[in-house]
Amino acid sequence: MTRQELTDIIFAKKSVLCVGLDSELSKIPAHVRAGRSVEDAIFEFNKAIIDATLPYTVAYKPNLAFYEAKGLAGMSALYRTVSYIRSLKEPVFIIADAKRADIGNTSRLYASAFFGDGISTPDFDAVTIAPYMGVDSVSPFLGFEGRWAVLLALTSNPGANDFQMIESADGQLFEKVLQQSKTWGNESNLMYVVGATRAEMLKKIRSIVPEHFLLIPGVGAQGGDMNEVLKNGWNKSGGLLINASRSIIFASTEDDFALAAKTEAERMQKEMEAFINQNM
Amino acid sequence: MTRQELTDIIFAKKSVLCVGLDSELSKIPAHVRAGRSVEDAIFEFNKAIIDATLPYTVAYKPNLAFYEAKGLAGMSALYRTVSYIRSLKEPVFIIADAKRADIGNTSRLYASAFFGDGISTPDFDAVTIAPYMGVDSVSPFLGFEGRWAVLLALTSNPGANDFQMIESADGQLFEKVLQQSKTWGNESNLMYVVGATRAEMLKKIRSIVPEHFLLIPGVGAQGGDMNEVLKNGWNKSGGLLINASRSIIFASTEDDFALAAKTEAERMQKEMEAFINQNM
Numbered sequence: 392m393t394r395q396e397l398t399d400i401i402f403a404k405k406s407v408l409c410v411g412l413d414s415e416l417s418k419i420p421a422h423v424r425a426g427r428s429v430e431d432a433i434f435e436f437n438k439a440i441i442d443a444t445l446p447y448t449v450a451y452k453p454n455l456a457f458y459e460a461k462g463l464a465g466m467s468a469l470y471r472t473v474s475y476i477r478s479l480k481e482p483v484f485i486i487a488d489a490k491r492a493d494i495g496n497t498s499r500l501y502a503s504a505f506f507g508d509g510i511s512t513p514d515f516d517a518v519t520i521a522p523y524m525g526v527d528s529v530s531p532f533l534g535f536e537g538r539w540a541v542l543l544a545l546t547s548n549p550g551a552n553d554f555q556m557i558e559s560a561d562g563q564l565f566e567k568v569l570q571q572s573k574t575w576g577n578e579s580n581l582m583y584v585v586g587a588t589r590a591e592m593l594k595k596i597r598s599i600v601p602e603h604f605l606l607i608p609g610v611g612a613q614g615g616d617m618n619e620v621l622k623n624g625w626n627k628s629g630g631l632l633i634n635a636s637r638s639i640i641f642a643s644t645e646d647d648f649a650l651a652a653k654t655e656a657e658r659m660q661k662e663m664e665a666f667i668n669q670n671m
Numbered sequence: 672m673t674r675q676e677l678t679d680i681i682f683a684k685k686s687v688l689c690v691g692l693d694s695e696l697s698k699i700p701a702h703v704r705a706g707r708s709v710e711d712a713i714f715e716f717n718k719a720i721i722d723a724t725l726p727y728t729v730a731y732k733p734n735l736a737f738y739e740a741k742g743l744a745g746m747s748a749l750y751r752t753v754s755y756i757r758s759l760k761e762p763v764f765i766i767a768d769a770k771r772a773d774i775g776n777t778s779r780l781y782a783s784a785f786f787g788d789g790i791s792t793p794d795f796d797a798v799t800i801a802p803y804m805g806v807d808s809v810s811p812f813l814g815f816e817g818r819w820a821v822l823l824a825l826t827s828n829p830g831a832n833d834f835q836m837i838e839s840a841d842g843q844l845f846e847k848v849l850q851q852s853k854t855w856g857n858e859s860n861l862m863y864v865v866g867a868t869r870a871e872m873l874k875k876i877r878s879i880v881p882e883h884f885l886l887i888p889g890v891g892a893q894g895g896d897m898n899e900v901l902k903n904g905w906n907k908s909g910g911l912l913i914n915a916s917r918s919i920i921f922a923s924t925e926d927d928f929a930l931a932a933k934t935e936a937e938r939m940q941k942e943m944e945a946f947i948n949q950n951m
Contacts, residue, residue, distance in 0.1 A: 413777070429791075454773070454777055456771075456773055456777045456778070456780035456781045456784065457777075457780055459780070459781065459784035459792075460780040460781070460783045460784045460792065461791065461792075462750070462784075462787070462791040462792045462793075463743060463746060463747055463750065464791070466743060466746055467743055470742070470743065488773075490771065490772060490773055490801070491736075491770065492770060492801065493734070493736055493768075493770055494826070494827070494828040494830075495828060497693070497734055497736045497737075498736070500695070500739070500740040501736045501739065501740070503740045504736065504739035504742075507742070511709075511741065511742040512739075512740065512741075512742040513742075521770070521772065521801040521803050521804075522803060522833075522834060523801050523802060523803045523823055523826075523834060523835065524770075524801075524826050524828060524830050524831065524835075525828070525829070525830020525831055525833030525834055525835070526829065526830040526833055527828050527829050527830040528828065528830050529830070543803055543804070546774070546803075546804050547774070548774040548775065548804060548805070548808065549775075549805070549807050550774075550775075550804050550806040550807040550808050550809070551804065551805055552805065553802075553805030553806055554803060554805055554844065554847065554851070555803065555804075555805070557839045557844065557847060558839055558840065559837045559838055559839045560838065561837075564834065564844065567834065567837060568834065571833055571834075
């Protein structure tokens with residue numbers, strides 16, 4: 392999906408909501424699991440969540456760990472989920488939250504694992520990438536029309552303090568990652584992960600990458616403040632994908648899980664709409 | 672596999688050789704691919720390489736990218752490869768070169784994806800981990816008896832210069848990664864990736880982590896000097912796993928590929944043996 396297409400969806404839906412499909416089997420409602428294989432249970436859960444949340448959602452973001460943890464059954468459920476989303480009439484952005492990166496010839500293979508044809512490998516729009524290995528580990532993801540690398544800049548977890556905040560002559564490490572990497576790609580093939588629990592850092596980040604899209608995890612269960620994120624992160628293209636995972640998909644673990652997911656997604660979208668109406 | 676068991680294999684085989692199973696389908700000899708499914712072709716190739724190289728090898732290291740690039744067929748070939756190695760009478764160390772890491776609850780899922788029961792998920796001994804997200808992204812891999820995290824410290828690719836060498840008050844970033852992370856685990860559950868193209872850095876690294884095992888990629892096709900690595904990296908437990916991938920598994924792409932792999936593995940092992948005999 393191109394930058395313009397993504398922006399169009401954001402303005403049409405008045406939403407920057409990304410739903411994280413962190414579909415951990417043990418948290419899937421018992422009645423969805425009952426009588427189903429692992430693969431079918433995960434897929435049917437995802438399908439119900441997608442059907443319920445699609446009107447409010449511009450992106451879905453399955454985290455690979457939740458699927459790999461269930462082996463081939465989990466991976467097959469993931470592939471079927473991506474195919475299902477692609478089969479819908481509505482264009483939606485799909486991010487593989489995989490945090491990959493390796494030396495150049497290996498990153499090229501990872502790119503083909505995620506930027507596939509939808510048959511032998513799934514056709515994600517984007518994949519999250521870890522920056523530690525530098526330019527040749529990231530560049531192979533940047534050569535595909537309408538596909539994106541989403542590079543970790545500042546994450547929302549406690550361990551973000553260990554290395555990302557280290558001070559050097561060029562500022563903190565996450566600033567250096569932004570400054571350096573923006574020369575490798577552009578605002579049409581490169582986004583950044585910025586943890587919402589650090590919304591106060593968004594101004595600083597926006598001064599380095601004013602035009603790029605930012606994927607913001609940590610709103611919802613992780614406690615980030617959505618209005619702060621919108622205020623400090625929004626740009627004329629939208630420029631934001633705000634992710635919520637557990638707070639939506641596990642809003643209820645009873646029979647009404649899909650309705651509860653819809654209600655929470657709609658609640659978030661309405662908050663986004665109020666902001667977007669004032670800022671478009 | 673415990674540290675002591677790994678050391679025992681090293682001294683028994685007089686080898687620190689790790690064979691990287693970067694089994695890219697398009698490089699697999701035509702006669703192995705002929706008439707076989709993708710899954711079977713990759714598996715049969717790996718099996719032939721393993722059978723040929725096992726006497727000289729203490730560890731196998733499939734890189735996940737090469738399998739994920741072939742979708743479910745590739746992943747299934749990977750799982751079968753790990754099961755095949757486990758079915759052999761000889762204990763061998765198996766590393767998932769996956770370069771994973773995510774926030775704590777997600778890294779826990781990745782750990783279960785790689786430290787499995789060998790049925791629904793493969794039972795690797797170790798998985799490579801990217802350090803950018805810090806302590807809670809690494810710790811979940813450290814809580815399994817006889818299983819290991821192999822943390823990226825200094826890699827062998829050109830992009831290693833982008834961030835890993837950044838100077839801060841505590842030295843370069845890779846030094847900070849070593850200093851900080853060694854307090855999270857110990858020399859029985861944590862190893863480090865150190866690129867062999869920088870053998871001159873090994874002394875510096877050994878002064879920070881004298882006891883830990885180091886996984887050294889970049890010998891062979893990437894051009895590192897093995898004797899320099901042995902001289903500067905060896906410790907009383909062995910302390911090294913020196914990886915070669917393409918230079919062994921694709922030593923020939925003709926009918927004699929397995930024999931050529933054996934010859935190259937044996938050549939490397941003999942060089943290691945000469946050093947080990949003088950240093951045990």
